[in-house]
Amino acid sequence: MKVSLFVTCLADVFYPGVGKDTVEVLERLGCEVDFPEKQTCCGQPAFNSGYHIDTIKVAKHMITTFEHADYVVTPSGSCAAMLKEYPELLKEERDWEKRAEQLANKTFEFTQFLVHVLKIEKVDAELNANATYHTSCHMTRLLRETEAPLKLLNGVKGLNLEELPNREACCGFGGTFAVKMSSISEQMVNEKVMHIEDTKAEVLIGADCGCLMNIGGRLERSGKQVKVMHIAQVLNSQESLTKG
Amino acid sequence: MPMKIGDPSFDTRVEKGLKDTFMRQAVTSAQERLKLAKGKAEEELGNWEEWRSLSEEIRAHTLENIDYYLHQLSENVSKNGGHVFFAQTAEDANAYIKEVAQKKNAKKVIKSKSMVTEEISMNEALESVGCEVIESDLGEYILQIDDHDPPSHIVAPALHKNKEQIRDTFIEKKGYTKSSNPQELTLFARELLRKEFLEADIGVTGCNFAVAESGSISLVTNEGNARLATTLPKTQITVMGMERVVPTWEELDILVSMLCRSAVGQKLTSYVTGLTGAREEGDVDGPEEFHLVIVDNGRSKILGTEFQAALHCIRCAACINVCPVYRHVGGHSYGSIYPGPIGAVLTPLLEGYDDHKELPYASTLCAACTDACPVKIPLHEMLVKHRRNIAEEKRTTLSETFAMKGFGLVASSPALFNMSTRTAPFMLSPFTKDGSIKNGPGPMKGWTDIRDFPESKKERFRDWYKHRESKKGGGSK
Ligand code: SF4
Numbered sequence: 001m002k003v004s005l006f007v008t009c010l011a012d013v014f015y016p017g018v019g020k021d022t023v024e025v026l027e028r029l030g031c032e033v034d035f036p037e038k039q040t041c042c043g044q045p046a047f048n049s050g051y052h053i054d055t056i057k058v059a060k061h062m063i064t065t066f067e068h069a070d071y072v073v074t075p076s077g078s079c080a081a082m083l084k085e086y087p088e089l090l091k092e093e094r095d096w097e098k099r100a101e102q103l104a105n106k107t108f109e110f111t112q113f114l115v116h117v118l119k120i121e122k123v124d125a126e127l128n129a130n131a132t133y134h135t136s137c138h139m140t141r142l143l144r145e146t147e148a149p150l151k152l153l154n155g156v157k158g159l160n161l162e163e164l165p166n167r168e169a170c171c172g173f174g175g176t177f178a179v180k181m182s183s184i185s186e187q188m189v190n191e192k193v194m195h196i197e198d199t200k201a202e203v204l205i206g207a208d209c210g211c212l213m214n215i216g217g218r219l220e221r222s223g224k225q226v227k228v229m230h231i232a233q234v235l236n237s238q239e240s241l242t243k244g
Numbered sequence: 245m246p247m248k249i250g251d252p253s254f255d256t257r258v259e260k261g262l263k264d265t266f267m268r269q270a271v272t273s274a275q276e277r278l279k280l281a282k283g284k285a286e287e288e289l290g291n292w293e294e295w296r297s298l299s300e301e302i303r304a305h306t307l308e309n310i311d312y313y314l315h316q317l318s319e320n321v322s323k324n325g326g327h328v329f330f331a332q333t334a335e336d337a338n339a340y341i342k343e344v345a346q347k348k349n350a351k352k353v354i355k356s357k358s359m360v361t362e363e364i365s366m367n368e369a370l371e372s373v374g375c376e377v378i379e380s381d382l383g384e385y386i387l388q389i390d391d392h393d394p395p396s397h398i399v400a401p402a403l404h405k406n407k408e409q410i411r412d413t414f415i416e417k418k419g420y421t422k423s424s425n426p427q428e429l430t431l432f433a434r435e436l437l438r439k440e441f442l443e444a445d446i447g448v449t450g451c452n453f454a455v456a457e458s459g460s461i462s463l464v465t466n467e468g469n470a471r472l473a474t475t476l477p478k479t480q481i482t483v484m485g486m487e488r489v490v491p492t493w494e495e496l497d498i499l500v501s502m503l504c505r506s507a508v509g510q511k512l513t514s515y516v517t518g519l520t521g522a523r524e525e526g527d528v529d530g531p532e533e534f535h536l537v538i539v540d541n542g543r544s545k546i547l548g549t550e551f552q553a554a555l556h557c558i559r560c561a562a563c564i565n566v567c568p569v570y571r572h573v574g575g576h577s578y579g580s581i582y583p584g585p586i587g588a589v590l591t592p593l594l595e596g597y598d599d600h601k602e603l604p605y606a607s608t609l610c611a612a613c614t615d616a617c618p619v620k621i622p623l624h625e626m627l628v629k630h631r632r633n634i635a636e637e638k639r640t641t642l643s644e645t646f647a648m649k650g651f652g653l654v655a656s657s658p659a660l661f662n663m664s665t666r667t668a669p670f671m672l673s674p675f676t677k678d679g680s681i682k683n684g685p686g687p688m689k690g691w692t693d694i695r696d697f698p699e700s701k702k703e704r705f706r707d708w709y710k711h712r713e714s715k716k717g718g719g720s721k
Contacts, residue, residue, distance in 0.1 A: 009655075012705045013665045014698040019705035035709045038658040046648050046655075048609055050631030050640075054652025061656040137610035170568050174608025179690035181606060183262055186694040187572040188608070217695030220680060 001118070003031045004069035006062075006107075008079045009041040010209040011230075018209060021236035022075045022110055029118055038065045042082035048175050052089065059086045063099050071117065072107040075232050077139030078208045080109040084143075109139065110232055111207060115148035122155030127237040131203035131229075132164045132196060134171065136211045149207050149231055156234060162199040166191075173214040189218045196226060207231045247363050247595060249394035250576050254602040261573035267396075267404040271574055274403050278565040281509020282616075289505060299502050300620040302495045303556035310547065313456040313489045314538065320459025324521025326534040330486075334364035337539050341366060341448075341481055342373050344535055348479050350375055350445035356463065356470035357381035358450025359398055359559060360485045360539055362581045363594075366448070377448075378440045380469040382433055386410055389417045396575025396583060399507050399561040404574050437469070447473035447531065451484035452558075453499060454536070457492045460520040461536070464500060466513045474519055480531035482519075486538050487555040499558055502618040506560035542594040550629060554589050556619045561586075563613035563623055569606050578603060585613035585623045592630055601639055604630035647687065668700040676700075 003026055007019040026033050043058035063086065066072050074080050084107060086100035114120050133153060139145050153161055172178065172188025192215055196204055204219070204226050206212045216228035251257050261267065286292040306313055318328040331337035345353065353375050355361065367377045379388045383402040387393045390413045395401030402410070407424040414420035414432060422428045449470055451461045461482050463470040474480050490496045496518075504510045523530035546555055564570050564584030575583035580591040580600065588603040604627045607613075613623040634640060635648075654660045675681045675688075676699045684692035691697055 007705050009661075009665070013668060013700050016701050016703060016705035016708055020708060023709070035706070037706060037710075040655040040658060040661040041651075043652075043655060046651050048628060048631070049644070049648055050628065050633070050635035051645075051648040051652065052632050052635075054648055057652050057656040061658075065658075137608070137612070141611040141615050168612065170608045170610035170612065172568070172608060174610070177605070177608045179687060181258075181569075182690035182693055184258065184569055184572055184606070185608075187262065188568050189695065191568075213698060214695065217680075217691070217697060220696040221682075221694065 001031050002070045003033050003073050003113075004066055004071065005033055005035050006039055006042075006066065006072050006074040006079065006083070007035065008074055008076045008209065010213065011075060014213065015209050015230065018075050018230040018232050021230070021232040022073070025114075025123060025232060025236050026073065029114070029120060029123065031118075034069075036065050036069070040065075042079040044078065044082045045175055047082065047085065047089070056089060059089055059100065060096060062086075063096070063103050066103055067099070069106065071113065072103065073110055073113045074107070075110040075230060076208050076210070077109045077136055077143050077145065078210055080107055080112070081138045081142035083107045109143060109145060109148075109207065111148040111152055112143070112145050115151055121151045123152065123235050125155075125235045125237050126157040126239065127203075127234055128158035129203045130160045130162060130199075130201050131205050131234075132162045132199040132201040133167075134164060134192070134196075134204060134206040134211055134215065135167050136206060136208040137170050139207050140168065152235060153205065153231070156237070159234070162201055165195045165198055167195075169195075171211045171215050173210050175210070178214055185214075186218075189214055193218055193222065193224065197224070201226065203227045203229055203234075205229050205231055205234055247365075247581050247591070248579060248599060249581060250579050252579075252599070254577070254579060254606075257577040257579055258573050258606075261577040264404075264574065266406055266409065267574045268572060270404055270406045271571055274400065275565050275571055278509065282506055282562060282565070283509075285505035285509040285511065288511070289501070295498070295502060296618055296620050299499060299618055300556065302490070302498065303558070303619045304553070306489060306491060306495075307487060307547070307552060307555050310487065310489070313491055314486060316456040317454050317459060317489055318536075318538070320456065321521065321534075321536050322459075324459050324534075325524075326459070326521050326536055328536045328538065330538050330540070332540045334539070334541050337364050337483065337537050337541070338366055338369035340535075340537060341483070342369055344479065344481060345370055345375050345446060346373055348445055350479070352440065352444045353377045353446045353448055354441055354444035354473050354477060355379050355381075355384070355448045356450065356465065356473040357384055357401070358448070358483060359581065360450055361448065361483050362395065363485075364483075364539060364541060366483065375446075378437070378444070380437050380441065380467075380473055381465070382430060382467055382469075385433055385437065386413060389413060394576060395581055397561060397564060398559050398582060398584075398586075404576065441472045441476050444473075444477045446479045446481060447477035448481045448483065449473055451482050451488055451536075452503065453496050454484055454489045455491075455493055455496050455518070456489055458520055460518050462496060462500065463515075463517045463519070464503060464513050465515045465517075466508070468515045471515060471517055474517070474531065475529040478531055479533045479535070480522070481535045481537060483537045483539060486540050486543050487557075503558050503560050506558075506562040506616070506618040546593050551589070551593055551626060553621050554586075554593060554626060556621055557586055557590070558619055559586075560618060562616040562618060563621075566612040566616045567607075568610065568612065569608070573606070578606070585627070586621075589621075589623055589626045589630070597630075597634055597637070597639060601634055604628075604634065643687070662706075665700075665704055669702050672700055
């Protein structure tokens, strides 16, 4: 199966490891992965800030970049949801709207793709750790994907998953919100950190780099020892966790 | 009480909210309790998603045909001997209500809970013609005697107060001598209020829904105060927002059930009252005169726009009860009597962006509100639409506009994108230490004030990929 990876700008620049792990897991499962080099960003920062004319430019570029793809897979619930927003964004331009729909229909978040398209619920991975999973807002409420990541995580050898209390609560990221309303964001991420600590987990897993950057940044700043991992890293993990 | 409340600056209000630990504790525990109760009520009803869709359909149909149903409602109210007044503005509504009060030579007005009368500042209008206005909803009463503290929630207006604070207010203002036990507090208020009910010349109520087919109004309460307010005084004035109409009793049945379950997690509240017209011959109680004031006050200009669904709101506060921003900043931070997600959507629609342009940004767009709404209003999407309007009207800061335009340019050009992501590590290197940034420059400050920012990697994913492909002898597209 041919898969085109949309790595997302965050993973490209800040978390390249997430991209590598995504590629390696997909290849191990028999996919042929291609990385269209012209890809940039899904446009969410501009879209959520209300700059829709500027987002349209980005959307058109992304639609063109992925036009040849059979499937577009991305290790981010949030960016997958944004790509699925393109048809609505382009509804005034018939042709583009159609092309946007084609892109939306073939776009899948990484775990969604594994479970719903490849029909795989167990990948060969091992991580000996106590962990908890952050169900991000965009995965659960925009993409409506709650099961795929948990199914996959339950199949990881050695991994013990504790449920995160108040797991449906937002971590306080919200893109520019984290900067614009940082004092509110701080309280939200503090609450998330508190709940993570309640689980006694050594590892926090998530499927959105944005949330992980927020929660991870706060954990680091407050000197907490919890390690943050993207789900692709967990699914590509082959060894027991070496702490430190 | 005008729609606008508190300090004029959003930041000051938020700062105050964040520091108010009592309020935040009260809000957090109320949110937890209400969320749990709503979840149980949804489960108990079964097929919640289908009920939501049906409710959405009812509201959408009604608003699409609002002229028809309002006409039918007003015909039927008149047929039942009531008076109907369509008020285009708050001033029109208040002028009419004052006129009724003056004609009746009213000295005292007793009120049951109503958000729309807060919106139009009816109390102040009545007071200006010498009428004393008494709130009979316990929450509203507490706020009223506490020097008109504004409501912070649309269902539980005094949600921001704990029982000790309420006791102190009762002690200070009304000579209360007992404990902070809620039962004792309620009993005390009840006795004071009973006297007021008996003395009132006019009863004013809000209206949860008006039934067009019969010209009736319905009121949903847990305290029964609306019943007294509509049976003891000789004159009754009901004030409703123009969108609060349902076609028939059948739809009323569904929406009342959704309202009670979503608001307080009850199948039904203790009292659900349906009232049709004034007292008729042979009736043992009820007012002699009935007035229905239907308030527009900016609503009709929302009709036909992409915000029309905001008028579907049944004021259950479910969106407020799940909102993580509301949880930390409290209702007063919104600067409007309509707080939380619905407030952030509705307030700028009713009052414009001038005073409320921060509200649409007071959200992470986490969509918890949209998911909670029993009539499926896409609240978080509407917040983005507001942001779009604000940006297009050039009300954002220049630096933001500049940054976003720049972003659009870079993210739609692979060459620029490639260049800027490649140079980012070098640009940020003076700020980077041990793999992270702790003191970011310019706009990054908001981020790094409270958390670390990851370093931007010299080998980006795309570099790794390209390298790997070239080693394989292939090439990337
Ligand atoms: S917007 Fe929806 S959830 Fe919020 S108060 Fe209105 S009906 Fe309730």
